[in-house]
Amino acid sequence: MDGIEQLRTAYLERIANAQSADALELVRVAALGKKGEISLKMRELGRMTPEERQTAGPALNALKDEIDAALKARRAALEDAALEARLAGEWLDVTLPARPRPRGTVHPVSQVMDELTAIFADMGFSVAEGPQIESDWHNFDALNIPPEHPARQEHDTFFMHRAAGDNRPPHVLRTHTSPVQIRAMQAQGAPLRVIAPGRVYRMDMDQTHTPMFHQVEGLAVGRDISMANLKWTLEEFCRAFFEVEAVELRFRASHFPFTEPSAEVDIRCSWEGGQLRIGEGDDWMEILGSGMVHPRVLEAGGIDPEAWQGFAFGMGIDRIAMLKYGIPDLRAFFESDLRWLRHYGFAALDTPDLAGGLSR
Ligand code: DAH
Numbered sequence: 001m002d003g004i005e006q007l008r009t010a011y012l013e014r015i016a017n018a019q020s021a022d023a024l025e026l027v028r029v030a031a032l033g034k035k036g037e038i039s040l041k042m043r044e045l046g047r048m049t050p051e052e053r054q055t056a057g058p059a060l061n062a063l064k065d066e067i068d069a070a071l072k073a074r075r076a077a078l079e080d081a082a083l084e085a086r087l088a089g090e091w092l093d094v095t096l097p098a099r100p101r102p103r104g105t106v107h108p109v110s111q112v113m114d115e116l117t118a119i120f121a122d123m124g125f126s127v128a129e130g131p132q133i134e135s136d137w138h139n140f141d142a143l144n145i146p147p148e149h150p151a152r153q154e155h156d157t158f159f160m161h162r163a164a165g166d167n168r169p170p171h172v173l174r175t176h177t178s179p180v181q182i183r184a185m186q187a188q189g190a191p192l193r194v195i196a197p198g199r200v201y202r203m204d205m206d207q208t209h210t211p212m213f214h215q216v217e218g219l220a221v222g223r224d225i226s227m228a229n230l231k232w233t234l235e236e237f238c239r240a241f242f243e244v245e246a247v248e249l250r251f252r253a254s255h256f257p258f259t260e261p262s263a264e265v266d267i268r269c270s271w272e273g274g275q276l277r278i279g280e281g282d283d284w285m286e287i288l289g290s291g292m293v294h295p296r297v298l299e300a301g302g303i304d305p306e307a308w309q310g311f312a313f314g315m316g317i318d319r320i321a322m323l324k325y326g327i328p329d330l331r332a333f334f335e336s337d338l339r340w341l342r343h344y345g346f347a348a349l350d351t352p353d354l355a356g357g358l359s360r
Pocket of ligand 1: 175176177178217218256258259288289290291312313314315
């Protein structure tokens with residue numbers, strides 16, 4: 001039969017040259033589709049004499065099988081090539097060094113929290129925590145600040161929303177770390193020694209105030225704790241924290257609802273040439289509030305004020321960080337400026353401890 005060899009050569013070549021699955025499909029339809037050249041030839045078999053058919057039949061069938069097989073092989077090769085191309089495109093060199101990222105440092109506030117935790121841990125204080133969204137009761141009432149108390153106004157409190165119709169007092173963003181005193185007493189009972197560093201919030205914003213800032217609370221409850229213990233503890237703390245042997249503190253009578261008696265504490269310093277020096281000079285700088293825990297506060301914490309007494313103090317962490325590390329503007333603390341952090345920040349792996357030196 002004529003033309004079989006030509007068909008064979010032509011289609012094998014077109015199959016070999018097809019560069020995509022779509023192109024290959026067109027070749028298949030042209031050869032083996034309903035109106036394909038080979039299909040049409042097979043239809044001609046019916047019009048042949050039996051002798052002709054005897055040679056042409058097997059030859060056409062063989063051609064059809066060969067083209068079929070060539071199509072399959074080409075399709076598989078194209079699929080392999082496509083997969084290879086995809087794999088090559090998605091290839092990652094895992095041995096490439098990582099792209100250098102901006103390197104972070106430990107924020108001075110975190111550093112100071114670590115430092116004071118190390119110092120107070122050495123004196124037997126553990127770290128206590130409480131929620132930043134605090135109940136009105138913990139933040140005020142339990143600390144002997146009833147609803148009409150003027151101290152409530154001084155706190156510039158942020159209030160949370162209550163659902164309409166819910167008349168309970170709204171929760172607040174805690175205005176100080178003092179509510180952690182209540183939570184620690186309730187959780188641990190007496191005796192106890194805790195510090196509670198953390199975030200606090202007040203509606204206030206200028207060069208020395210930010211709406212969020214940090215405090216550390218201290219609380220020691222025992223059978224016969226006195227102001228003398230408070231004084232020694234704070235002096236030890238300041239000596240270790242400011243890394244100055246000759247610190248001098250001044251206790252000024254003051255008033256806080258949650259302590260009786262209460263004292264504000266100033267530290268001796270000098271400001272010569274804009275340089276702050278702790279422990280020398282004729283200036284005094286206020287660094288904290290403190291006192292003997294009010295009996296009502298012990299009671300609110302579930303501790304019998306007839307059997308136990310304690311001292312407490314509260315200190316601004318941002319402020320003592322500024323003092324120790326010579327940072328002039330409080331607002332820079334919260335601007336997340338990497339250049340500032342590189343200048344004032346600390347190496348991540350240098351955790352402060354008393355033996356190794358606090359602020360290497
Ligand atoms: N809670 C006070 C404040 O935020 C600070 C304070 C004063 C805490 C005296 C105390 C304390 O524990 O005894 O201003």
